[in-house]
Amino acid sequence: MSIVIIRQDDKIESWKKAIQSYDATLEVYSYLEPHDKEKVEVALVWKHPRGSLKEYPNLAYLASMGAGVDFIFEDNTAPLAIPITRVVDRQLAIDMSEHVLALILNYLKGLDTYKVNQTKKIWKPTPYKRIADVRVGILGLGVLGTQVAQDLAKVGFTVQGWANTHKELQNIKSYAGKNELNPFLNKSDILVCLLPLTEATTGILNKQLFSQLPKNAYLINVARGGHLVDQDLRDFINNQHISGASLDVYHEEPLPKDHFFWNFDEILMTPHHASVSDTNSVVPQIVENYQRMQAGLPLLNLVSKNKGY
Numbered sequence: 001m002s003i004v005i006i007r008q009d010d011k012i013e014s015w016k017k018a019i020q021s022y023d024a025t026l027e028v029y030s031y032l033e034p035h036d037k038e039k040v041e042v043a044l045v046w047k048h049p050r051g052s053l054k055e056y057p058n059l060a061y062l063a064s065m066g067a068g069v070d071f072i073f074e075d076n077t078a079p080l081a082i083p084i085t086r087v088v089d090r091q092l093a094i095d096m097s098e099h100v101l102a103l104i105l106n107y108l109k110g111l112d113t114y115k116v117n118q119t120k121k122i123w124k125p126t127p128y129k130r131i132a133d134v135r136v137g138i139l140g141l142g143v144l145g146t147q148v149a150q151d152l153a154k155v156g157f158t159v160q161g162w163a164n165t166h167k168e169l170q171n172i173k174s175y176a177g178k179n180e181l182n183p184f185l186n187k188s189d190i191l192v193c194l195l196p197l198t199e200a201t202t203g204i205l206n207k208q209l210f211s212q213l214p215k216n217a218y219l220i221n222v223a224r225g226g227h228l229v230d231q232d233l234r235d236f237i238n239n240q241h242i243s244g245a246s247l248d249v250y251h252e253e254p255l256p257k258d259h260f261f262w263n264f265d266e267i268l269m270t271p272h273h274a275s276v277s278d279t280n281s282v283v284p285q286i287v288e289n290y291q292r293m294q295a296g297l298p299l300l301n302l303v304s305k306n307k308g309y
């Protein structure tokens with residue numbers, strides 16, 4: 001009985017080491033090393049190569065190594081009938097919250113512009129905004145969205161959130177469903193996208209949505225590139241309805257060198273690094289789920305196949 005890790009970056013060995021130092025009895029393999037595929041019961045995956053899961057006929061469940069599972073549903077050769085779990089981790093949520101706070105303060109105080117001015121030796125004070133001047137809208141009130149909303153409210157922002165269903169969160173006005181999307185957008189000077197990527201949310205950051213935002217709104221997308229219609233963002237920045245955007249995620253990653261985002265002064269890009277699963281923080285829940293599976297207990301952090309997250 002064993003576990004396989006399938007991901008295409010250079011992190012397999014550190015995950016393997018972290019799992020084995022947490023529980024030395026576990027047999028864990030990289031998908032790249034020799035191992036008996038019939039004996040593998042659990043695949044830990046992060047953007048696995050499409051088709052790679054077909055080689056494991058006896059999987060009991062699939063575990064995403066991040067909060068998102070969209071990449072699993074995008075692989076039509078993945079065994080979608082077995083249970084799928086995802087990471088729900090306090091550290092991951094805190095990291096996201098710190099990243100969003102940093103982006104918002106950077107925007108309010110115009111720090112990016114000063115860095116550009118510095119490279120040109122331009123001394124040019126520009127008006128800044130205050131926390132009290134802006135209303136922040138969080139699109140998606142899952143684990144990450146809720147943490148971000150609550151932390152921003154604590155710092156003094158006026159915060160509202162939108163989700164499929166109403167949420168009872170202290171100091172956060174809750175909007176829900178299609179009918180309440182526009183009223184929510186109308187009051188979001190800064191819009192933060194933290195939705196899961198599903199059929200229903202693909203392309204949601206488009207011109208119809210942007211036209212509902214107040215003039216000079218600012219967009220932060222830290223969810224998935226698939227939420228955004230890139231051309232619509234370009235048009236709305238060019239027509240000055242949107243003042244700028246911070247993007248951490250893209251349709252294709254790394255972003256191709258010829259993409260227009262690279263040269264857009266109003267767009268601050270980060271390389272899908274807002275919040276990254278920390279092995280020390282996440283390994284205990286991975287091991288616990290493996291033990292639960294062996295003991296026939298319900299798994300933690302199960303994904304709903306209907307909802308797609």
Ligand code: GLV
Pocket residue numbers: 065066067068069275276277
């Ligand atoms: C990061 O994008 C994650 O889904 O954890």
